[in-house]
Structure formats: C-alpha cells, structure tokens
Amino acid sequence: MKNFEFYNPVKILFGEGQIDKIPQEILPYHTILIAYGRGSIKRNGVYEKVVNALNGKKVIEFGGIEPNPRYETLMKAIKLARENNVDFVLAVGGGSVIDGTKFIVASVPFEGEPWDIVSKDVKVENAIPFGTVLTLPATGSEMNAGAVISRDATKEKYAFSSPAVFPKFSVLDPTVTYSLPKHQVANGVVDAFAHVLEQYLTYPSNSTIQDRFAEGILQTLIEVGPKTLENPTDNNLRATFMWSCTMALNGLISTGVPTDWATHMIGHELTAFLGLDHGVTLAIIYPALLTEMAEFKKEKLLQYASRVWYLSGNNLTPERAIEETEKFFRSLGVKTRLPEHGISHTDIKPIVDRFVARGWKLGENQNITPDVVEKILRRALEPYR
Amino acid sequence: MKNFEFYNPVKILFGEGQIDKIPQEILPYHTILIAYGRGSIKRNGVYEKVVNALNGKKVIEFGGIEPNPRYETLMKAIKLARENNVDFVLAVGGGSVIDGTKFIVASVPFEGEPWDIVSKDVKVENAIPFGTVLTLPATGSEMNAGAVISRDATKEKYAFSSPAVFPKFSVLDPTVTYSLPKHQVANGVVDAFAHVLEQYLTYPSNSTIQDRFAEGILQTLIEVGPKTLENPTDNNLRATFMWSCTMALNGLISTGVPTDWATHMIGHELTAFLGLDHGVTLAIIYPALLTEMAEFKKEKLLQYASRVWYLSGNNLTPERAIEETEKFFRSLGVKTRLPEHGISHTDIKPIVDRFVARGWKLGENQNITPDVVEKILRRALEPYR
Numbered sequence: 001m002k003n004f005e006f007y008n009p010v011k012i013l014f015g016e017g018q019i020d021k022i023p024q025e026i027l028p029y030h031t032i033l034i035a036y037g038r039g040s041i042k043r044n045g046v047y048e049k050v051v052n053a054l055n056g057k058k059v060i061e062f063g064g065i066e067p068n069p070r071y072e073t074l075m076k077a078i079k080l081a082r083e084n085n086v087d088f089v090l091a092v093g094g095g096s097v098i099d100g101t102k103f104i105v106a107s108v109p110f111e112g113e114p115w116d117i118v119s120k121d122v123k124v125e126n127a128i129p130f131g132t133v134l135t136l137p138a139t140g141s142e143m144n145a146g147a148v149i150s151r152d153a154t155k156e157k158y159a160f161s162s163p164a165v166f167p168k169f170s171v172l173d174p175t176v177t178y179s180l181p182k183h184q185v186a187n188g189v190v191d192a193f194a195h196v197l198e199q200y201l202t203y204p205s206n207s208t209i210q211d212r213f214a215e216g217i218l219q220t221l222i223e224v225g226p227k228t229l230e231n232p233t234d235n236n237l238r239a240t241f242m243w244s245c246t247m248a249l250n251g252l253i254s255t256g257v258p259t260d261w262a263t264h265m266i267g268h269e270l271t272a273f274l275g276l277d278h279g280v281t282l283a284i285i286y287p288a289l290l291t292e293m294a295e296f297k298k299e300k301l302l303q304y305a306s307r308v309w310y311l312s313g314n315n316l317t318p319e320r321a322i323e324e325t326e327k328f329f330r331s332l333g334v335k336t337r338l339p340e341h342g343i344s345h346t347d348i349k350p351i352v353d354r355f356v357a358r359g360w361k362l363g364e365n366q367n368i369t370p371d372v373v374e375k376i377l378r379r380a381l382e383p384y385r
Numbered sequence: 386m387k388n389f390e391f392y393n394p395v396k397i398l399f400g401e402g403q404i405d406k407i408p409q410e411i412l413p414y415h416t417i418l419i420a421y422g423r424g425s426i427k428r429n430g431v432y433e434k435v436v437n438a439l440n441g442k443k444v445i446e447f448g449g450i451e452p453n454p455r456y457e458t459l460m461k462a463i464k465l466a467r468e469n470n471v472d473f474v475l476a477v478g479g480g481s482v483i484d485g486t487k488f489i490v491a492s493v494p495f496e497g498e499p500w501d502i503v504s505k506d507v508k509v510e511n512a513i514p515f516g517t518v519l520t521l522p523a524t525g526s527e528m529n530a531g532a533v534i535s536r537d538a539t540k541e542k543y544a545f546s547s548p549a550v551f552p553k554f555s556v557l558d559p560t561v562t563y564s565l566p567k568h569q570v571a572n573g574v575v576d577a578f579a580h581v582l583e584q585y586l587t588y589p590s591n592s593t594i595q596d597r598f599a600e601g602i603l604q605t606l607i608e609v610g611p612k613t614l615e616n617p618t619d620n621n622l623r624a625t626f627m628w629s630c631t632m633a634l635n636g637l638i639s640t641g642v643p644t645d646w647a648t649h650m651i652g653h654e655l656t657a658f659l660g661l662d663h664g665v666t667l668a669i670i671y672p673a674l675l676t677e678m679a680e681f682k683k684e685k686l687l688q689y690a691s692r693v694w695y696l697s698g699n700n701l702t703p704e705r706a707i708e709e710t711e712k713f714f715r716s717l718g719v720k721t722r723l724p725e726h727g728i729s730h731t732d733i734k735p736i737v738d739r740f741v742a743r744g745w746k747l748g749e750n751q752n753i754t755p756d757v758v759e760k761i762l763r764r765a766l767e768p769y770r
Contacts, residue, residue: 001624003400008393014641015388206621208605209628216597223593236591239386243594243640252637255628256399 001207001256008251010143011169014243016235018171019046022053022090025131025169029088031058033081035101037065037093041135044179050092050133060084065093068271068278069100071115071151078107078114081128089130091167094184095139095191098132099147102165105130117160118149124162132170136180137242138188138279140195140249142170150272157268172246174238182229186332187279188245189225193218193328194263194282195248201290201300202258202364211303214253218308220244226331262362263289266373269351274343283334284341287326288379292372294318296365330384338380348377386592386641393636395528396554399628401620403556404431407438407475410516410554414473416443418466420486422450422478426520429564435477435518445469450478453656453663454485456500456536463492463499466513474515476552479569480524480576483517484532487550490515502545503534509547517555521565522627523573523664525580525634527555535657542653557631559623567614570626571717572664574610577630578603578713579648579667586675586685587643587749596688599638603693605629611716647747648674651758654736659728668719669726672711673764677757679703681750715769723765733762 013021026032032054041047051059062077081089081104091101105127107114116122134142141147146161177185200214221244228237247253266289267281276284294301298318305311305321326336335341338348355370362368368376398406411417417439426432436444447462466474466489476486490512492499501507519527526532531546562570585599606629613622632638651674652666661669679686683703690696690706711721720726723733740755747753753761 001400001621001628003403005396005398007396011390011392012640013390015386018388206625208608208625209601209632212601212605213598216594216601220593220597236386239641240591240593243386247594255397256624 001205002258004256006251006255007163008143008166010167010250012143012172012246013169014172015239016173016175018173019049019053019133022050022131022133022171023055026054026057026088026090029057029129031060031084031086031088033060033062033077033084033086033089033104035065035077035089035091035093035097035104036061036063037097039063041092044135044176046092046133046135046176050090054090060086065097065100067096068148068150068157069096069103071103071118071149072153074100074103074107074149075114077104081108087128089128091130091132092135094134094136095141098134098141098167099139099149101130101132102127102141102145102147103149103160106160106162106165115151118158119156121160124160124164127162127164129168132167133176134170134172134242135176136184136188137177137245138191140192140246142167142172143246143250148268155272157272172242174235174242177238177242178233180232182232183333185229185232185241186334187277189221189228189241189332190279190283190329190334192245192248193221193225194286196221196253197286198260198264199254199257201297201304202260203297204299204303205257207255207257210253210255210257213247215304215307217244217248217253222308222328225328229332258364260364262368265360265362266351266376269354273351274341274347276341280334280341283329283336284338284380285376287322287329287336288376289368290318290322290325291379292376293363293368294322296367326384337382337384338377339383343381345381348381352377386590387643389641391636391640392548393528393551395552395635397528397557397631398554399557400624401558401560403558404434404438404518407435407516407518407556408440411439411442411473411475414442414514416445416469416471416473418445418447418462418469418471418474418489420450420462420474420476420478420482420489421446421448422482424448425564426477429520429561431477431518431520431561435475439475445471450482450485452481453533453535453542454481454488456488456503456534457538459485459488459492459534460499462489466493472513474513476515476517477520479519479521480526483519483526483552484524484534486515486517487512487526487530487532488534488545491545491547491550500536503543504541506545509545509549512547512549514553517552518561519555519557519627520561521569521573522562522630523576525577525631527552527557528631528635533653540657542657557627559620559627562623562627563618565617567617568718570614570617571719572662573630574606574613574626574717575664575668575714575719577633578606578610579671580633581606581638582671583645583649584639584642586682586689587645588682589684589688590642592640592642595638595640595642598632600689600692602629602633602638603689607693607713610713614717643749645749647753650745650747651736651761654739658736659726659732661726665719665726668714668721669723669765670761672707672714672721673761674753675703675707675710676764677761678748678753679707681752711769722767722769723762724768728766730766733766737762
C-alpha cells in the first residue's frame with residue numbers, strides 16, 4: 001500500500017424525502033442559484049420540491065446545462081452568479097450539472113480566465129459553497145471534488161479537481177430516479193463499473209481492503225444493474241445502485257493504490273470528437289483496452305475473474321474475464337463496438353493524431369503511448385464476436 | 386436500506402513518515418496539549434517525532450491516560466488545558482487516549498459537570514479542535530466522533546458521540562505499530578472484527594454495498610490478523626490491518642442498516658466490574674450471544690457463513706459460522722470463555738443485577754432483555770469444547 005491522504009467532508013443525506021432537509025443546510029446563505037439541466041426536473045416534480053425547500057431565500061435560476069457541460073454555457077451562469085452576488089449554488093441534476101456547478105463555483109471568485117482552471121491546472125483556492133440534489137446516479141461527482149468540462153470551440157474535454165469544490169451536502173433520494181430513461185441508467189451502471197475498474201484493474205499493491213471494497217461494488221453493480229433496469233420503481237434496487245455509484249468514485253477505493261484512467265482519457269476524446277455519451281465510450285474502450293493490456297494486468301485480471309465473475313478451472317483466464325465484462329455491458333443494452341455507432345477508421349484518425357501531438361503516456365505503468373491508443377481503438381473497431 | 390446521513394470530515398494521513406505533515410495541519414493554533422498514555426510512545430520514538438513536529442508551538446503535556454480512560458484522570462487534563470488556554474490537543478496513542486481526548490476537548494468549553502456528557506447524553510455543541518497520531522489499531526476512534534469513558538468510583542462505562550469531536554486529522558503510520566505487544570494486536574483484531582459484526586450480523590435490509598464492505602473487512606481481518614502477529618514488521622500487513630480497523634467503525638458500513646451493539650454493552654460491564662480488556666470481553670460475549678440469538682440472526686448468519694467463512698453443503702449452518710468465529714478469536718491467542726479468566730457464576734451476578742435494574746432491551750430487535758443477558762453470560766461460563 002502506498003502512502004495516501006484521504007479527506008472527504010461531503011455530508012450525504014440519503015433516502016426518500018431528504019430534500020426537505022435542505023433548509024437546515026443553507027441557513028447562512030441568502031442568494032441561491034439553482035443550476036440544472038434540460039428541464040427533466042420540471043417534469044418529475046423535483047424542481048417543485050427544491051423550490052419549496054428554498055422558501056425565504058432569494059432564488060436565481062440557471063437551466064440548460066448540457067451533458068458534457070460546456071464552458072460556453074457555464075460562462076453565462078458565472079456571469080449571472082456574479083451579477084446577483086450569489087452566495088450558494090444548488091446543483092439539481094446528474095454528473096454533468098454537478099460538474100458544471102463545480103466549474104461555476106470555482107470561477108465566480110476566480111480573477112483570471114476560468115478556462116485556465118481546466119486547461120492549465122491553475123489551482124483553485126476559493127469557491128462559492130454549493131450543495132447537490134442528485135437525479136442520475138453515475139459519475140460520483142456528488143461526493144468528490146473533481147469535474148470534467150468540455151469546450152465546444154476547440155473540441156476539448158478536461159478534468160480539474162480541488163478540495164474547494166467538495167459539495168457541502170448531497171441529497172441522494174432514490175425515488176427521484178424512478179423516471180429516468182433506461183439508456184441513462186444503463187450508461188450510469190457502465191460509468192460506475194468503469195470507475196471501479198480504473199482504480200482496481202492495475203497491478204497488485206497489497207491493498208486488501210481497497211480490493212475487497214472494489215470487488216464489492218462490482219459484484220453489487222452486476223447484481224442490481226440489470227434488475228434496476230427491469231424494476232425502475234423498486235426502491236431498494238434504486239438505493240443500492242445510487243449508493244454504489246457514489247462509493248465508486250469518492251476517493252475511498254483509490255487510497256494507496258495505483259490507478260489507470262486511460263479508458264476515461266481515450267473515452268473523453270470519443271465524446272469530444274464524435275459526440276458519444278460518456279458511458280458508451282467506456283463500454284467501447286474498456287474491453288479493447290483490457291485485451292490490449294492483458295499482459296500487464298494479468299494478476300489483477302485473474303483476481304477479478306475469480307472474485308467478481310466466479311470463474312474457475314479452465315475458465316480462470318484474463319480473456320474470459322474480459323468477455324464477461326463486455327457481455328455485462330451489452331446485457332444492459334449498451335453497445336461495445338465502434339462500428340455499431342457507425343464509426344469507422346477514418347473517424348478515429350483525429351483522435352489518434354491528438355494523442356500523438358500530446359505525446360501522453362497513459363495508464364498505471366505509463367505505457368499506453370499514442371501507438372497503443374491506436375491499437376486499442378483498432379480493437380474497438382472490430383465487430384463483436 | 387433505511388434513510389441515513391453520512392458525514393465524516395476526518396483527514397487521514399496514512400503511511401510511514403506522515404507525522405512530518407502535522408505542522409501544516411496545526412498552523413492556526415498556538416498552545417498544544419499532547420495527550421498520551423502510559424509512556425510507550427517515549428520508548429518507541431513516536432514521542433520524539435511528535436515533539437519535533439510541534440516545534441515553535443507552546444507545548445503542554447498530559448500523560449497517564451489509562452486503558453478504558455477514566456473520568457477521574459481526564460478531569461485533571463481538563464483542568465490543565467483550561468489553565469493553559471490550550472487551543473489544540475494532539476492525542477498520541479490508541480483508542481483509549483483518543484477517546485479520552487474527545488472527552489477532554491468536549492469538556493474544556495463545557496459549562497456544566499462534564500460527566501453529564503456521558504451519563505446524561507447532554508449535547509456537545511463545541512469542542513477544542515484536536516488531531517491524533519494512532520499507535521494501536523483497534524477501536525476506529527481515529528476516524529469517528531464517538532468515545533467510551535469509564536468512572537472508577539461508580540464502576541460505570543458509557544459512550545458519547547458528537548460531530549464536534551471528529552478529529553481534524555489522524556496520522557496512521559503503520560511503522561509505529563511494529564513494537565506493540567502481541568496481545569494488544571490480537572485484542573485489536575478482535576475489536577475491529579466485533580465492530581463489523583455489530584453492524585452486519587443483524588437481519589437482512591437490502592443493503593448490498595454495506596454487506597459487501599463489511600464482508601470485505603472481515604475477510605481481510607481473517608487474512609491479515611494472524612499473519613500480522615507472526616510478522617510484526619511487515620509493513621503491508623500492518624498497513625492493511627490498520628486501515629481495516631479504521632474502516633470498521635467510521636460510519637460507512639452502518640449507513641442505512643440495523644445495528645446490534647449488545648455485545649459491546651455487555652462487554653463494557655465485564656470491563657467495568659471485572660477489569661477484563663475490551664477486546665477480550667468481545668471475544669467472550671460474541672460467540673455466546675450469537676448462539677443465544679441464532680434464531681433471530683439466522684439469515685445473516687448463513688450469509689456470513691457462506692461469504693466470509695466459505696462454508697457450504699452440510700457445513701452451511703449458523704452453528705458452524707459461530708464455531709469458526711470463536712476458533713478465529715482463539716487462533717489469535719484470545720481466550721473466549723469466562724472460566725479461562727477465573728470468572729465464575731458469582732462474579733457475573735452484579736452485572737446481571739445492573740441490567741435488571743436498568744431494564745435495557747438491547748440488540749437490533751430490542752429483544753435482548755436482562756434475562757437474555759443472563760443466558761448469554763451463562764453460555765460464556767461454559768468451558769470451551
């Protein structure tokens with residue numbers, strides 16, 4: 001186990017009706033900006049509950065934060081917040097709204113060009129406090145201090161993080177997720193599953209507790225993911241799925257272990273250039289990457305095969321574990337090959353070119369060089385089976 | 386899964402040499418009280434490292450906090466802290482020193498009789514900030530907001546908790562635990578194991594993630610507990626054991642689930658009346674309690690038997706799981722029956738009398754009435770095998 005720091009001060013308010021606890025969490029604040037997405041919260045009743053909870057405060061609204069929240073959109077929210085002296089932001093939505101809100105709260109008091117926060121890793125020292133009401137379990141953003149922001153003009157998608165952008169609180173009410181479209185839930189399962197793999201499928205590091213927790217989240221997602229799709233109003237399934245997603249990326253399972261994150265880095269470019277949903281990109285890249293890197297990940301792949309997929313005997317191989325992983329993604333209705341999205345060799349060229357230009361070396365061993373990225377993308381271009 | 390709140394703002398500094406990070410954590414404070422136990426930190430080099438880290442601050446010392454920290458002792462520390470306007474306390478030791486420190490920091494600004502905090506559950510609103518350097522993994526006190534305090538004069542042992550007594554930071558350096566006496570490590574393994582059981586071996590509550598995490602900690606303790614005793618200077622084993630103990634009682638695995646805690650309540654009386662070490666009381670009471678309550682815990686006992694002890698077929702029974710549990714405690718060198726400590730029927734009478742007088746109903750179903758407590762103690766009086 002490597003040395004590590006762990007700090008996560010987010011207060012979680014979990015369960016049906018917890019939106020009602022928001023007033024006691026925002027006592028010191030006066031002007032609240034509600035940040036949300038494309039209006040589903042107005043159709044499912046969440047908006048009304050949130051507005052009731054903010055009774056007595058000055059409330060400003062900013063809707064229209066899109067999936068893969070865009071710098072161009074968020075700059076408008078930053079202007080609005082500055083003009084109104086907003087002192088607290090309430091993000092109501094999924095990971096994109098919460099990530100976008102993190103950029104907003106960091107940018108409002110920031111004196112330079114906000115894009116530098118993401119593109120140049122400029123340190124965020126201050127931020128307006130904010131809370132979240134999670135409506136789409138997937139990214140874990142509700143209990144971490146990271147965000148991913150896209151810029152339309154340059155087709156860039158970058159991550160930033162700072163302890164200043166931990167939410168003060170996050171409301172996780174499984175009942176508000178009942179009306180989610182199936183494909184969003186399926187993408188959420190893949191996203192959470194991939195988050196765990198990025199922190200687990202590397203090389204052994206004598207981190208027994210972290211491995212067991214990671215395996216526990218994977219086992220849980222395998223158990224409840226498909227069932228959640230079939231029984232959208234089963235509260236226990238929804239609750240378990242929601243809590244799994246939060247646990248998958250709140251810093252706990254990455255304590256003291258090597259991490260990969262290459263699948264996310266490659267997937268971000270598929271989104272930036274080709275507009276694929278984030279979860280979809282992970283379902284495509286992960287099987288291809290594991291196949292390409294199986295040699296370096298062999299020990300953990302075998303552990304994963306045994307403990308998560310219960311493979312044994314002749315089936316206890318990295319290949320079988322990768323097969324099961326891809327089959328799981330497909331069982332959720334998520335396609336795992338580029339041609340299934342009408343993407344061909346010519347489409348991936350600008351992505352490979354960008355990795356070549358950057359010269360990045362990705363993965364836990366920094367051995368996923370641009371040529372390896374190309375090999376992974378070529379594997380993802382092969383048809384399934 | 387039940388509704389829950391989860392909040393844990395303790396910053397963990399984990400690994401060799403992390404004591405050196407203390408200065409940056411205590412920048413705003415001027416007068417530091419070092420609280421410690423009976424001097425082992427002066428023999429193993431920890432004291433010197435801590436004093437170096439406090440260079441430039443006014444430092445006051447209070448040593449002599451005993452196992453099962455006593456109100457009578459702690460009142461002296463409270464007086465000392467008040468006289469010197471201490472604004473930060475650094476607890477250096479195991480669970481007893483940290484628990485004692487929680488009582489000190491809560492009591493210094495408290496206007497009434499401090500004992501009311503533990504005996505009458507008077508709410509703690511303020512406390513002096515404090516940090517910890519953990520030297521004995523076991524209780525989890527380094528990452529939670531609870532403490533157990535004893536009063537000699539009345540043979541009482543009570544718990545209290547308040548968000549005001551979360552440590553600001555805790556240093557977990559596995560190397561400082563290398564020189565611990567074997568029986569303390571063994572008791573620590575039992576303590577952490579029992580903490581998990583109290584939050585896991587109840588009745589099913591559709592809390593898949595929490596169950597998997599609990600099972601992961603138990604599996605880890607079974608794997609590394611005995612090895613740690615045999616290889617006291619193996620850093621990976623020590624680190625894994627240390628992190629297991631913290632995870633066992635930091636609020637994570639109790640989110641949304643029923644909890645028991647009867648073994649601890651009964652064990653506390655064995656300590657208060659008969660002076661047995663805390664871990665030892667748990668090793669004695671747990672097997673007896675599980676046997677007595679097997680009917681009510683059957684479903685979770687079978688899950689525990691299967692997932693933690695890998696029992697199957699004819700061996701998949703509550704009885705076999707309980708046998709394995711007791712065998713595990715004994716494999717660590719911890720005795721599990723009262724007669725092995727020279728304790729007989731007459732010795733337990735005042736304990737039973739106290740439960741009768743209190744009329745408490747313990748356990749996740751509140752069905753461990755005083756007569757059931759007596760039955761459990763009688764089972765613990767039977768010889769092993």
